[in-house]
Every structure is written in structure tokens, then in C-alpha cells.
Amino acid sequence: MSDRMADVPPFTLGAVTWRCWVIDEDRYEWRSEGGRGAAGRNEGSATCWASLDGIVVEAAASTLREAMHAASAAARRRTAA
Secondary structure, X not given: OOOEEOOOOOXXXXXXXXXXXXXXXXXXXXXXOOOOEEEEEOOOXXXXXXXXXXXXXEEEEOOXXXXXXXXXXXXXXXXXX
């Protein structure tokens, strides 16, 4: 089964708009509007992960918002470099 956008409204955190996707019909992943950033909850854990361009930049964020901030910060650092 392919990923599909969830029936959840997008929201903006800082300057980045995030949209919720359903992965494998039972997991959720939030992706930045440009598609570079992603964040989600670690399976079987209360912590969250964040990635940028498919590379994990945060493996144990306390909240989903914290993970999204980590992905956004990594994107800013990469752009500035």
C-alpha cells in the first residue's frame, strides 16, 4: 500500500507547513510541505524521530513538535552551509 495524506489539517510551525501522512495504513508521519523534512513517533516508545532528506537528525525527541523543530533546524543549517 502506498502512502496517503491523512484527513488531518496541515499546520505551520515556525515558517514550515507540515502535513500528516498515513504510512502502511497504521503509522503516521508528518512531512514538511517541501518534502525534505519528516517526523514521527518511534514505534513502541513515547519519543519521536526527525529526518531531513531521509537522514535521521533526531532519534529521541520528547515531543512531535520538538522533532519537527529539529528537522527544520537541520534544513536551515544545511541551507546556510
